[in-house]
Amino acid sequence: MEKTKKHVGLTVFFSIFSVIYVLPILIVVLNAFKKKAYINRYPFSMPDEKSFVGLENFVEGIRKIDFFSAFGYSLFITVASVAVILVCTSMCAWYISRRDSKVTKAMYYLCIFSMVVPFQMVMFTLSKLSDMLKLGNPVGIIIVYLGFGAGLAVFMFCGFVKNIPIEIEEAATIDGCSPLQTFFKVVFPVMKPTYLSVGILETMWIWNDYLLPLLVLNIKKYKTIPIAIQYLKGGYGSIDWGAMMAMLVLAIIPIILFYLVCQKYIIEGVIAGAVKG
Amino acid sequence: MKKSLKKYFPIFMLPTFLAFCIGFIIPFGMGIYLSFCEFTTVTNATFVGFKNYMKVFTDATFLHSLWLTALFTVVSVILINVLAYAVALLMTKGIRGTNIFRTVFFMPNLIGGIVLGYIWQLIFNGILQYFGRTLTYSASYGFWGLVILMCWQQVGYMMIIYIAGLQSIPGDLYEAAEIDGASRWQTLKKITLPLSMPSITICTFLSVTNGFKLFDQNLALTNGQPSDKTELLALNIYNTFYGRTGWEGVGQAKSVIFFLLVVVIALLQLSATRSKEVQQ
Structure with missing residues (x-):
């Protein structure tokens, strides 16, 4: 053990x-308990009786x-969108991998292509289109997320489906499974x-996303957490730093x-995503 | 089986396909077309040819943000990757507490760009006030602030990928090098670096595209202040669309140029680092 x-x-x-690394977050937490006037002037001092x-x-x-309503919208949009993305894109990826046709090939390459396209490229037209289709609510935005998030998800699922031995699926088919049963009973597990x-x-992407919900959602009615925090900044750039600090803390806690x-899974997920990407 | 699968197209592929059309294909196609048009909403477009593109290249704010984004990307990519690689090398040496350090360094990645921007705005302004200045006093403060913020956020992410890459290098290579009497520096240069090229490819790719597409952090930290001097490309495009009426077509033309740049840079970078990868 030398x-x-x-x-x-x-x-x-x-x-x-490591301590220096978490210091910025600790400073925000400390300042959340200080009077507004003290935050800007003495951001690095501990709260005392006066402040x-x-x-x-x-x-x-x-x-x-x-x-709390921003938190609710964020939570609903994230959970629902991720669930829909997982179910729909995995089924789509399996179909693409198992059926060789022009449509499936085109879809596969379009998905890879969409991963490189920056959001700014489609931002204006996407917001107008979702307006026309009345998708500017927490349910409609799920469809937008499914569409814009499909690229990465389909690509990663395809990479995995390729490694599943097709014999298992054929055996299931011989045993009388329909493709739907094969998918949910054999492939899914x-x-x-x-x-x-x-x-x-x-x-990670949807929870923290700012620009897409800002442009797609009806902002007067529905704000997610990042949008709500940006709204704390007043029209002329003035910020209520007391409320800001407290809201940053509440945004970070969840x-x-x-x-x-989920630390273990998050780190594994990042590694798996990087290797496939 | 192949034939019977075809009937299942509506169940398996149609939902994703339709959403993909709404979320990507149609907006993308419309975006290309509208970059040649003058319009304020998508329904009143009139074709004007390359007029928007001509306007883009005479727009000084665009040229400035283009140059600034390139500079920012180069600086942040080098810093992030060198730091992340160095930390990863030390982390794989079996020091005590590696797991805790890894947890800490990765954490900022989960926090959104807007929140990060305001956290660091407080920190930077707090430090700079000792010198009687603020973050928006000079463009270089905002620029380096953004670099520090991005390093803080991304070093942990890249470190995780580098650690996975380093751990996949077979140990017998190091034993062989030790027997041959290779120095530490030689081992690093001849074994570790060449064999971690795949992870270097991935990490540089991710940091290049992240740097180029940066928006949230830029908006929350400085919002382009002072006078648009710290405005990166993505923010410049956003402000062209939503800050200047009558410039929507120009904004769309800028987006197309932005998209082409990202594609070209991504391809160049991939081919440059891929060619250095070696077979094990």
């Missing part, structure tokens, strides 16, 4: 480095941007790890909880 001894220095170095305001910033922020990685990548619970 080796571990040598690395004590590195452990100390990384420990200090401490308790939960005032939180109450003010929640009232100002209606945080073996693809679980891929569902997890695709699901995590799409969740992410950190999610991360701590």
Whole structure:
């Protein structure tokens, strides 16, 4: 164990480095409990008797941007969109991989192509089109997410389906399974790890997405968390930093909880996504 | 089986196909067409040929943001990848607490760009006020602020990919190198680096496209201030569409140019790093 001894220095170095790494978040948490006037002037000092305001910033922020309804919309849109994306694109990817025709090939290459296209390219036309189709509500936006997120998901599922031995599926067909039964009873169970990685990548994207919901949703009625936070910034660039700090804290908490619970899968998902991509 | 599958097209493929048309194919096609038109909404377009494109190249804000984006991408790609690779090398040496460090370094990736932008706006303004300045005092503050923010966010992500790549290098190669008396530097240069080319390809690709498409962080951190001097391409396009009436066609032309640039750069970068990959 001579080796571990040598690395004590590195452990100390990384420990200090880790603390510095989380410092920005800790500073935001500290400031969430300070009076507005103290946040900008003394952002790095601890809250004391003079500057401490308790939960005032939180109450003010929640009232100002209606945080809980933003949280609800974010949660609904993310969960529903990811669920729809997983079911639809995995079925589509399996169909594409198992049927060789011009349509399926074209779809496959279009999906790869769509991954490189920046959102700005389709942003204006997509927002007008979804307006015309009345998709500007939390249910309609699921279709938009399915369409714009299909590229990566179909591509990753196709990569996985290729590795499933076709013999199992043929055996299922001989035993009298319809394609639907084959998919849900045979293919679906073996693809679980891929569902997890695709699901995590799409969740990270949709939960944090700002521009797409801003342009597609009817903003007067529905705000997601990133949009609500951007709205704290007033018309002339003035920001209520007290409410802002409190809302940043509330926006970060669910992410950190999610991360701590699913950490292993998130990191595996990222690696799997990178290797396929 | 093949024949019977065809009947199932409406169940398996149609939903995704329709959504893909609404979410991507139709807007993309319309986008290309509208870049040759003058319009304010998509229904009142009149064809004007290359007029929008001519206007793009005489728009000083666009040329500035193009140059700035290129600079930003180069600087952030180099910094992010060098740092991430160095950390990954140290992390695979079996030091104590690796798991905790990995957890910490990856965390900022899960936080959205808007939230990150405001977190760092507070930090930077807090530091700069000791010098009597703010983040929007000079364009270079905003630029380097954005670089630091992106490093903080992305080093952990790239590190995870590099660690996976480093762990897949077979250990007997290192043993052989040790027997041959290779120095640490030689081992790194002749074994570790060439064999991690696949992960380098992926990470540079991801960081190049992330840098080029950056929007949320830019909007929340400086919003282009002072006077659009820290405005990257994606934000410039957004402001052209939604900040200047009558410029929608120009905005669409800018998007097409933006899209072509991203494709060309992605292809160039992939072929450049792929050619250095070696067979194990």
